[in-house]
Amino acid sequence: MIRLLDIQKTYDNGTKALKGISLRIDDGEFVFLVGPSGSGKSTIIKLITGEVKPSGGKLMVNGFNLGDIRPGQVPYMRRTLGVIFQDFRLIEKKTVRENLTFAMRAVGASPREIRKRIPYVLDLVGLSRKEDRYPSQLSGGEQQRVAIARALVNNPQMIIADEPTGNLDPQMSLEIMMLLEKINELGTTMLVVTHERELVDRFSKRVVAIENGRIISDETGGYYNNEETI
């Protein structure tokens, strides 16, 4: 569960990126976070992952209070999250299977757990036959599927995706979004940042719209209403 209470973020150069955001995401939800470029979407994601610190307000992530979390606890908070980015961020010198193994070893998984889990997640994302490929031998959509498998491999409570389809063509984008929907239906909470109106409008999900550092609407089964989006 995620809870932001009157969250403010002012960057060191004085930019006020968030001007009082209150938002609650319950376990099991699928939420689109939409808004124009520069509205503060990535800042919200970075606050949730602990990459940036709030300037004010209260922030709870899966039971951790990020306002007074001890540095030693941050890795445990991060393990409750799977994160996906626009640019995939795979390790180019490792195969698909090695990328996933690396992510599991990083949290101390046993060889037995690794052998069991990897075929399961690769099957889920539809890449069982490509586990020995390197990222450069895969299409963009396939690389994003690997990144989704990696985000899932340690069984997080929640996946947060910052513009996961930003580098993909419309057909690939739709397939990736349908995959995220399926993963959500299997129980993982999903927070997806996008500024692609057509995509949001094809799914009937909760849509939180931000503009200029503030939430301007929050509707279930919502559409992307922001007229100013480019």
Ligand SMILES: Nc1ncnc2c1ncn2[C@@H]1O[C@H](COP(=O)(O)OP(=O)(O)O)[C@@H](O)[C@H]1O
């Ligand atoms: N590290 C940073 N330092 C200063 N300003 C930043 C930094 N990161 C983002 N900003 C500014 O904060 C605002 C919100 O940015 P961001 O959260 O990246 O928006 P979005 O993801 O919606 O495009 C923008 O004005 C952006 O220029």
Ligand SMILES: [Mg+2]
């Ligand atoms: Mg962004």
